[in-house]
Each structure stands twice: as structure tokens, then as C-alpha cells.
Amino acid sequence: MNLGAHNKNERHLTEKLSTSGFRFTPQRQSVYDVIMHKRDHPTAEEVFIRAKKQMPEISHATVYNCLDALVKSGLIRQVQLERGATRFCPNMEEHCHYHCGACGKVFDMALPKNFTDMPQPKGFKADHYDIAVHGLCADCAGKRKN
Amino acid sequence: MNLGAHNKNERHLTEKLSTSGFRFTPQRQSVYDVIMHKRDHPTAEEVFIRAKKQMPEISHATVYNCLDALVKSGLIRQVQLERGATRFCPNMEEHCHYHCGACGKVFDMALPKNFTDMPQPKGFKADHYDIAVHGLCADCAGKRKN
DNA sequence: GTGCCTCTTTAGAACTATTCTAAATCTTGA
DNA sequence: TCAAGATTTAGAATAGTTCTAAAGAGGCAC
Numbered sequence: 001m002n003l004g005a006h007n008k009n010e011r012h013l014t015e016k017l018s019t020s021g022f023r024f025t026p027q028r029q030s031v032y033d034v035i036m037h038k039r040d041h042p043t044a045e046e047v048f049i050r051a052k053k054q055m056p057e058i059s060h061a062t063v064y065n066c067l068d069a070l071v072k073s074g075l076i077r078q079v080q081l082e083r084g085a086t087r088f089c090p091n092m093e094e095h096c097h098y099h100c101g102a103c104g105k106v107f108d109m110a111l112p113k114n115f116t117d118m119p120q121p122k123g124f125k126a127d128h129y130d131i132a133v134h135g136l137c138a139d140c141a142g143k144r145k146n
Numbered sequence: 147m148n149l150g151a152h153n154k155n156e157r158h159l160t161e162k163l164s165t166s167g168f169r170f171t172p173q174r175q176s177v178y179d180v181i182m183h184k185r186d187h188p189t190a191e192e193v194f195i196r197a198k199k200q201m202p203e204i205s206h207a208t209v210y211n212c213l214d215a216l217v218k219s220g221l222i223r224q225v226q227l228e229r230g231a232t233r234f235c236p237n238m239e240e241h242c243h244y245h246c247g248a249c250g251k252v253f254d255m256a257l258p259k260n261f262t263d264m265p266q267p268k269g270f271k272a273d274h275y276d277i278a279v280h281g282l283c284a285d286c287a288g289k290r291k292n
Numbered sequence: 293g294t295g296c297c298t299c300t301t302t303a304g305a306a307c308t309a310t311t312c313t314a315a316a317t318c319t320t321g322a
Numbered sequence: 323t324c325a326a327g328a329t330t331t332a333g334a335a336t337a338g339t340t341c342t343a344a345a346g347a348g349g350c351a352c
Contacts, residue, residue, distance in 0.1 A: 022299090022300095023299065023300075023347095023348075023349095025299090025300065025301085025347090025348095027300080027301075028300095043338090044338080044339080045337090045338080057301095057302085058301090058302090059301065059302045059303065059304095060302090060303085060304095060339090061301075061302065061303080061304090061339095061340080061341085062300080062301055062302070064338095064339070064340075065300075065301080078229075080226040080227070080228060080229065081226070082226060083224075083226065083232055083309090083310075084310090084337075084338075085337080085338060085339095086229055086338085086339090096264060098266065098267050098270050098272075100270075101273070107267040107270070109264065109265050109266065109267060110265065111264060112263070112264055112265075115261070115264065117258070118242060118255065118257060118258055118261065119255050119256065119258075120244065120255065120279075121244050121253040121255060121283065121284070122284055123283070123284025123287060123288075124244050124246075124253070124279070124281055124282070124283055124284060124287075125281045125282040125287040126244075126279050126280075126281040127247070127280050127281040127282070128279075128280050128281075129277075129278070129279055129280075130276070130277075130278040130279075130280065131275075131276075131277050131278075132275070132276040132277075133266075133270070133272050133274075133275055133276075134272075134273050134274050134275075134276065135270055135271045135272040135273040135274075136270070136271045136273070137267065137269070137270055138267070138268055138269025138270060141269060141270075141271040142269075168328090168329095169318095169319075169320090169328065169329075171318090171319095171328095171329065171330085173329085173330075174329095189309090190309075190310080191308095191309080203330095203331085204330090204331090205330065205331050205332065205333095206310095206331090206332085206333095207310095207311080207312085207330075207331070207332080207333090208329080208330055208331070210309095210310070210311075211329075211330080229338090229339075230308080230309075230339090231308080231309060231310090232309085232310090
């Protein structure tokens, strides 16, 4: 493992957490690592399972607490693609989620620069955008046709 | 009440339902009416409460069943704006939801014609778009400043 | 360094939204 | 009219999340 990168990552985490009034903890590090490592939009439950491998004593409630702290610190995003579990995403750029309704996979795509040029309700103060496209990924669309 | 419009509405409902293999029922009519009438993106629970006024014996499970049938028939949309309850929307045009994080209100805005011109994953077959902007509505943004 | 205050973690209970189940009822078509 | 299938109902079950209370850890004042 690249120790330099790891330390930089940890400094970034500590700094962002403390700016939002949170402490650095090994549990938060662990949850953050899980999400940064396999960037597949896991649910809280999936994060819990993966975090347990590194830190077997971590609890369910802690994972929720950590995810919440990371979201509030602007380190990860939460996305609500369908009924059911919230998913978490390490990509903080404005982007669009392509969600396959058959296999559940999620694909990130960058958005064109001007995409936020849409009419707004008068006086609305926009904070963040959630853009999702639901449909079938190439693999699943192929299977359906056959 | 305009009986002509009501009948047209009912014909539309019956036709759309049967095209998707569902029967017309008074419960489905009632749930549909609730959503068409006060177009404020209610949750299933809110729909239940309002439908009960017209039809006191309607059950929770039936409301979910009806909402599901209406969504599958393309008569309403379901939107997932945040953690928690799904909301339902009678606006079938492609539009964007402006969601106020303080008061919970949702504002529909039409989308520019070319908004779907965004890069897609290769071979992705898009079915529908969910575009949400989270922030503060004019009223709530004003209150925060003071 | 010690003590105190606050933040964090933990296990488990509680809660909310939704789905499932089984029985009763209604519709439709033969 | 009857049978088959769809729908409704109340209530149980489930999934995802939040809450609670107690224990543990970190940091600051003294």
C-alpha cells in the first residue's frame, strides 16, 4: 500500500471532519476507506459488512453515525435511487447516476457544464443536485431482448 | 363539480389501468382523485389519510396496492426525494423537483427540451429521469437569513 | 498528571415505511 | 350461475433506520 497516499487521505479526512465539528475516529476512517475503496454505491448494510472485515467489533449504529458524519462533512454523498436502502457515493463532482433496474448497478457520468441552467422557482437557493436516469444497462438490455 | 371533466378523467383512468392489466375499482379511483386533486407530492400515508375521508373503510395495504397500480399504468410517478417515505406526483411531463429541506415543500419546474442530452454509458437504455434540486425555498431562505 | 466534560461507540430496543399473508369479497367470462 | 382470478381487508412480518442508555475515549483546564 502507498503510505504517502494513505496519510494524505487521512489528513483530508481529519481536516474535513473537524471543520464540521466532528472528531477523527478509527471507525470513521474505516467506513470512509470502505466507500473510497470499492466505489460501487453500497448501502449502509453493505458498508457495515465490509467494515466488519477490518474492524469486527464495529456496530450497526456506528456505521450509520459515521456515514452521517461523512455526509455532513462533505466527504461522501447519499443517494436515494429507489424505495429501500440509501446508497453512498464517494464521487463529490456533480454527476449523474445511471441506474439499472434489472441488476441494480449504478454508473456515474459527468454532467455537461451547463446542465444546471434550468428554470428555478423564484428565490430558491439550490444546495445540491440529484440527477438519476433509470433504465437498463447494456448487459441487461441485451439479455431482455434474447 | 364539472361532471363532464370527471367522466373524462374516469375514462382515462379505466383505459390506462386496463392497458396495464389492472381493473378499475372505486379504491383506485379514490386514490387517483386524491393525488390529482391536491398536487403536493403526498406520501402513501398522506394519501391514505385523505382517501379515508372519501372512503373510510379503505385500508393501508389497498392504498399501497392502488399507488402501485397507478404507477405501473403510467398515471402517476413515484419520487424518492430523501430518506423515508416515497412521495407521489401526478405530473407525467418530464420535470424537475425543487425540494426545500426546511419546510419539505416540493416545486415542479418544466425542464428545457435538451436537458436529456447528456453523455450515457454505452448501450444504456433510459426509461425515465429523476431530476431533483435540494435547497431552500424563497420563504425558508428568507427566514434563515434573519 | 488528574478530573471533568463532551463526543463517540456499543447492543439492543423502538420506530417507520413497506410488503406479505390469508381470508373474504367482488368481477368477469364461460 | 359458477368457477377462476383479481382485489380488498386487517393484521403480521420485514427492512431500514433511529433512538436509548451505559460504557469508553479524547482533549482541555487546572
